[in-house]
Amino acid sequence: MPKLIVKPSSLKELWKITPALPYKRKYLSGGTDLVNISNAGADDSDCWLDVSALTELWGIKETKSSIFIGAAVKISEIENSVTARRWLPALIAAIPHFASPSLRNMATLGGNAANASPCADGVCALISERASVWLELKGKKRKIPLTGLFLGPKKTALKKDELITGFEIPKWKHTAAYQKLGPRSYFGISKAAVAISADIKAGVAAKVSIALASVGPVIVYAAKTSAFLSGKSLVADVISEAAELVKTEVSPITDTRSEADYRREMCGVLVSRALQGLT
Amino acid sequence: MKKNNILEVKNGVFEITLTINGEKLVLSTKNGESLLDALRRWGLKGVKKGCDTGDCGSCTVIVNGTPVLGCLVPAVAAHDGDIITIEGLGTVQKPHPIQKAFVEAGAVQCGFCIPGMILSSKHLLDRMPNPSEAEIRKALDGNLCRCTGYVKQIEAVKMAAKRLR
Numbered sequence: 506m507p508k509l510i511v512k513p514s515s516l517k518e519l520w521k522i523t524p525a526l527p528y529k530r531k532y533l534s535g536g537t538d539l540v541n542i543s544n545a546g547a548d549d550s551d552c553w554l555d556v557s558a559l560t561e562l563w564g565i566k567e568t569k570s571s572i573f574i575g576a577a578v579k580i581s582e583i584e585n586s587v588t589a590r591r592w593l594p595a596l597i598a599a600i601p602h603f604a605s606p607s608l609r610n611m612a613t614l615g616g617n618a619a620n621a622s623p624c625a626d627g628v629c630a631l632i633s634e635r636a637s638v639w640l641e642l643k644g645k646k647r648k649i650p651l652t653g654l655f656l657g658p659k660k661t662a663l664k665k666d667e668l669i670t671g672f673e674i675p676k677w678k679h680t681a682a683y684q685k686l687g688p689r690s691y692f693g694i695s696k697a698a699v700a701i702s703a704d705i706k707a708g709v710a711a712k713v714s715i716a717l718a719s720v721g722p723v724i725v726y727a728a729k730t731s732a733f734l735s736g737k738s739l740v741a742d743v744i745s746e747a748a749e750l751v752k753t754e755v756s757p758i759t760d761t762r763s764e765a766d767y768r769r770e771m772c773g774v775l776v777s778r779a780l781q782g783l784t
Numbered sequence: 785m786k787k788n789n790i791l792e793v794k795n796g797v798f799e800i801t802l803t804i805n806g807e808k809l810v811l812s813t814k815n816g817e818s819l820l821d822a823l824r825r826w827g828l829k830g831v832k833k834g835c836d837t838g839d840c841g842s843c844t845v846i847v848n849g850t851p852v853l854g855c856l857v858p859a860v861a862a863h864d865g866d867i868i869t870i871e872g873l874g875t876v877q878k879p880h881p882i883q884k885a886f887v888e889a890g891a892v893q894c895g896f897c898i899p900g901m902i903l904s905s906k907h908l909l910d911r912m913p914n915p916s917e918a919e920i921r922k923a924l925d926g927n928l929c930r931c932t933g934y935v936k937q938i939e940a941v942k943m944a945a946k947r948l949r
Contacts, residue, residue: 535856541837605841606851
């Protein structure tokens, strides 16, 4: 851990104190990734900025057209939120697969996104929910599609000192499924995972969005498969075709957790299972 | 030098205020020290150090009402926090009903995971007096035990729930 950990109490204070801090600095949220990385000797920061007291990053807010989740909201708070349960079925379906209950009491979506892991369950679900991310730098705000935040494993489009303040998810009527394949049913890093959000009326999928984790350098939005399914009746033939198509959209690698070919094959299986669960 | 109400006594040593098991204390912590290491250094040896990577759950403590993993919390970040460790639940002479149930159900073998398991169970039973088996399993997910088969511990939580209702 660095020599200095500072905890500003507002964004205004954050932007005021930042210039005087050591140049090598990082934001600390739940700590579940950063503290581990640091303990493993892989973080050379001289300073951490603890964002947990920034009230601007708190809360789940509902507007007429969207839901806003603050970047510092704990995953367990989302799990228990009536608003999230009503409007964000993919995220809610993903949460039981997200680490363990005590880690969910610490971890945040802001940290999950900033860590830019290709296996991030929270990000995978949010991308299928069609989320955007709000960023702020020295008081200047910008909003980008969440898919645009990730450049590669552990690489984001965040500028120096730019902070994730929250996530905006459009309100749209949909059901969802989250399928994760890992070494155990819960509490493990996935070999492959899929989040599907779909607006289904009388067996016909009006709008579908599919995101996959652990099968590419970033969370993969399966644009072709999503477009293919939109407007179709989710019958067996269509599901089989979607399961084949999704395999062309992923680029898994072989690593300690699984093998590339197996992962690709499993993408088809997981998409098929998730779609069957929705019908 | 004062940084966000945390007093830096001398280079790298900080004084923080914590409520531990109901007692308000001013304690010193060093740069880079985790809450787990600090609690053990302060004498609370019931907080166990297993993996130190947030995987095993043996360092579970309740901070401001929710179970968290002490190994992943920088001690200075716990400043002003309200902490409950296993020492705050009961004693050998006067065990907490959950502790008693764990002993009676035979849920304890080597005992290393038990403080974490009991604190996770307490958090569950405080919110949910009559949990289903699935809810108990879900609450203890993340508290790993290398001795047992996660059977007696589930029975212990059921037994404790019944007694606490």
